[in-house]
Amino acid sequence: MPNYLTNGHGLASWLLTKDHKRIALLYLASITAFFFLGGMFAFLIRLELLTPAGDVMTSESYNKMFTMHGVVMVFFFLIPSIPAVLGNFFIPIMIGAKDLAFPRINLLSWYVYVLGGLFTLVAALGGGVDTGWTFYTPYSTAASNTHVITAGLGVFITGFSSILTGLNFIVTIHRMRAPGMTWFRLPLFVWSHYATSLIMILGTPVIAITVLLVAVERGLHLGIFDPALGGDPILFQHLFWFYSHPAVYIMILPAMGVISEVVQAFSRKNVFGYSFVAFSSLAIAIIGFLVWGHHIFVAGQSVYAGLIFSILSFLVAIPSAVKVFNWTATIYKGSVSFDAPMLYAFGFLGLFTIGGLTGLFLATVGLDVHVHDTYFIIAHFHYIMVGGAIMGYLAGLHYWWPKISGKMYPEGWARFAALIVFVGFNLTFFPQFVLGYLGMPRRYHVYPPEFQVLNVLSTAGATVLAVGYLLPMVYFTWSIFAGEKAPMNPWGVKGLEWEIPSPPPTENFVVSPIVTHRTHQYAPSKEVGIGG
Amino acid sequence: MSGHVAPKSLYCTVFVTLMVFTGLTVWVAFYDLGLYSNIVALGIACIKATLVILFFMHVRWSTRLTWVVVMSGFFWLLILFGLGMSDYLSRGWVQGTLR
Ligand code: HEM
Ligand SMILES: [Cu+2]
Numbered sequence: 163m164p165n166y167l168t169n170g171h172g173l174a175s176w177l178l179t180k181d182h183k184r185i186a187l188l189y190l191a192s193i194t195a196f197f198f199l200g201g202m203f204a205f206l207i208r209l210e211l212l213t214p215a216g217d218v219m220t221s222e223s224y225n226k227m228f229t230m231h232g233v234v235m236v237f238f239f240l241i242p243s244i245p246a247v248l249g250n251f252f253i254p255i256m257i258g259a260k261d262l263a264f265p266r267i268n269l270l271s272w273y274v275y276v277l278g279g280l281f282t283l284v285a286a287l288g289g290g291v292d293t294g295w296t297f298y299t300p301y302s303t304a305a306s307n308t309h310v311i312t313a314g315l316g317v318f319i320t321g322f323s324s325i326l327t328g329l330n331f332i333v334t335i336h337r338m339r340a341p342g343m344t345w346f347r348l349p350l351f352v353w354s355h356y357a358t359s360l361i362m363i364l365g366t367p368v369i370a371i372t373v374l375l376v377a378v379e380r381g382l383h384l385g386i387f388d389p390a391l392g393g394d395p396i397l398f399q400h401l402f403w404f405y406s407h408p409a410v411y412i413m414i415l416p417a418m419g420v421i422s423e424v425v426q427a428f429s430r431k432n433v434f435g436y437s438f439v440a441f442s443s444l445a446i447a448i449i450g451f452l453v454w455g456h457h458i459f460v461a462g463q464s465v466y467a468g469l470i471f472s473i474l475s476f477l478v479a480i481p482s483a484v485k486v487f488n489w490t491a492t493i494y495k496g497s498v499s500f501d502a503p504m505l506y507a508f509g510f511l512g513l514f515t516i517g518g519l520t521g522l523f524l525a526t527v528g529l530d531v532h533v534h535d536t537y538f539i540i541a542h543f544h545y546i547m548v549g550g551a552i553m554g555y556l557a558g559l560h561y562w563w564p565k566i567s568g569k570m571y572p573e574g575w576a577r578f579a580a581l582i583v584f585v586g587f588n589l590t591f592f593p594q595f596v597l598g599y600l601g602m603p604r605r606y607h608v609y610p611p612e613f614q615v616l617n618v619l620s621t622a623g624a625t626v627l628a629v630g631y632l633l634p635m636v637y638f639t640w641s642i643f644a645g646e647k648a649p650m651n652p653w654g655v656k657g658l659e660w661e662i663p664s665p666p667p668t669e670n671f672v673v674s675p676i677v678t679h680r681t682h683q684y685a686p687s688k689e690v691g692i693g694g
Numbered sequence: 695m696s697g698h699v700a701p702k703s704l705y706c707t708v709f710v711t712l713m714v715f716t717g718l719t720v721w722v723a724f725y726d727l728g729l730y731s732n733i734v735a736l737g738i739a740c741i742k743a744t745l746v747i748l749f750f751m752h753v754r755w756s757t758r759l760t761w762v763v764v765m766s767g768f769f770w771l772l773i774l775f776g777l778g779m780s781d782y783l784s785r786g787w788v789q790g791t792l793r
Contacts, residue, residue: 364766364767364770368774396781400774400778400781401774404774404778451770451773452773452777454777455777455780455781463781464780464781464782464784464785464786464787464788464791465784465787465788465791466780466784466787466788467777467780467781467784470777470780471777
């Protein structure tokens with residue numbers, strides 16, 4: 163029987179496919195391209211910051227570098243990464259369905275994504291954008307003479323791809339579950355994608371309209387945000403962060419879903435407190451919409467609004483902490499093995515915790531006045547987005563690679579790469595906490611000489627990190643051609659995806675499964691009580 | 695799925711009403727009502743949006759689930775307005791801060 167990779171040959175069989183698994187691979191290829199593009203910009207940023215003087219590029223070019231880095235990484239890599247690749251591939255399989263609810267819309271979402279990406283590439287090749295990924299007004303509408311509208315349209319268009327994906331997931335999870343797959347038997351990966359999809363649908367329209375308003379003000383001089391035209395610049399920041407704070411949860415929630423799966427699989431234990439972990443995803447999705455004002459504490463927002471947003475921001479840390487504690491309790495007394503996916507999961511646990519805790523520092527208004535717009539912020543969000551979301555993505559990619567490709571990756575190399583990533587990551591970003599605390603502002607290409615040592619450490623770390631990211635690229639590609647054939651269930655773990663061949667047939671299940679218990683039920687080992 | 699077919703006349707009535715409200719928006723824009731300018735403009739916009747959602751988008755004849763979806767979208771808009779207004783309405787309450 164042909165599998166989904168061999169069922170149909172030629173370019174058209176890929177570009178016109180309606181198979182969620184092939185569309186996932188189309189996404190994989192395109193987000194990988196954007197990841198390396200974004201990485202090139204990051205490399206140039208770190209190169210410039212090697213010395214206190216601006217010796218590699220002008221300040222104008224530097225502004226474009228960090229803007230393009232942010233735009234590409236956020237909108238074209240992190241937001242689609244786990245949902246569009248791993249979610250697309252595994253949600254239907256995990257719930258026992260043959261495909262997503264709307265296969266054509268799924269393909270459309272990829273084309274929309276590519277179109278948005280092309281706009282961004284045109285903006286980059288045409289000379290770039292220098293507003294920062296945040297497109298703050300009035301600079302973006304009244305002053306910048308770069309390709310703001312083109313890049314803004316790119317973000318606007320890709321937003322629709324995200325909305326379509328979210329819509330597809332929600333309908334699929336509601337309507338396509340196999341008989342017996344009740345809500346509380348769903349794998350936690352599916353729960354976290356459900357929560358993510360809610361954010362995609364409720365938040366993305368706001369950013370789309372906001373960047374459109376920027377284009378309108380820039381192109382037609384209608385006063386919306388520019389005070390000179392009677393507008394209000396803080397209004398832009400409210401609208402932008404109304405989406406963009408929840409968007410950080412679009413990036414981290416799917417990673418949390420991966421970690422839930424990986425931690426159970428490599429501890430051979432059911433997750434501790436399933437329903438708490440499931441509902442904490444929903445809680446994060448909802449509370450995440452109530453905290454955006456913590457980005458504008460010092461931008462002119464009223465003091466009282468700052469207090470409200472500060473308190474609400476503390477609340478959002480609770481469900482995140484619930485997850486971290488429950489994963490830890492899952493590992494506790496589990497039969498833990500240290501395969502590459504689990505190494506990434508351990509990396510996630512530690513780094514996400516640091517990122518989340520420093521988020522609480524920042525949500526404290528008094529402290530934020532000190533570190534706002536310094537490298538402390540950069541370190542905070544990279545601990546979560548790179549240390550958390552990308553670690554989760556890599557954990558998932560390794561965990562499911564045998565299923566996706568039908569080949570085993572070289573485990574020794576993979577463990578080595580996981581360690582390199584962990585070391586390189588910390589060397590890159592930990593010094594940035596210190597730099598920020600000492601007062602080095604973000605988004606400057608020259609700095610006082612006393613900051614050089616820490617910056618050199620950071621650049622050195624970035625080089626190590628780059629090696630860590632290139633390694634999986636190399637051995638995954640190698641494994642496609644020369645890797646050992648993967649069995650149906652190489653890890654010996656639970657889950658519907660491990661009960662079908664690797665790689666799966668086009669229709670996933672030859673006979674539709676009937677689910678009689680939680681698909682991740684490990685042998686009912688004696689419940690271990692904490693402290694008992 | 696929702697097989698309801700509404701009479702053409704209904705669509706025409708809704709369309710004409712929308713146009714009348716558009717005219718009204720333009721007309722009131724020429725009067726300075728102070729704080730009420732925004733309230734009136736947003737009020738008209740809300741009425742128009744409601745008409746579009748109920749009739750053009752067929753929500754009036756849709757299932758309860760559709761209503762839940764629509765209402766939660768509206769509720770999210772209220773979050774945006776409500777928490778956003780917590781900033782605008784309390785500006786300058788603390789001495790020495792900007793209005
Ligand atoms: C525990 C929950 C979190 C809290 C309380 C929190 C708090 C904050 C605060 C207060 C700021 C603004 C600091 C400033 O500009 O002065 C901030 C910035 C940021 N956070 Fe978090 N955060 C949390 C989780 C996350 C997560 C999960 C992500 C990403 C996946 C994230 C990504 C970001 C980004 C990208 C920025 C900077 C945006 C920019 O100005 O370019 N945060 N965070
Ligand atoms: Cu935030």
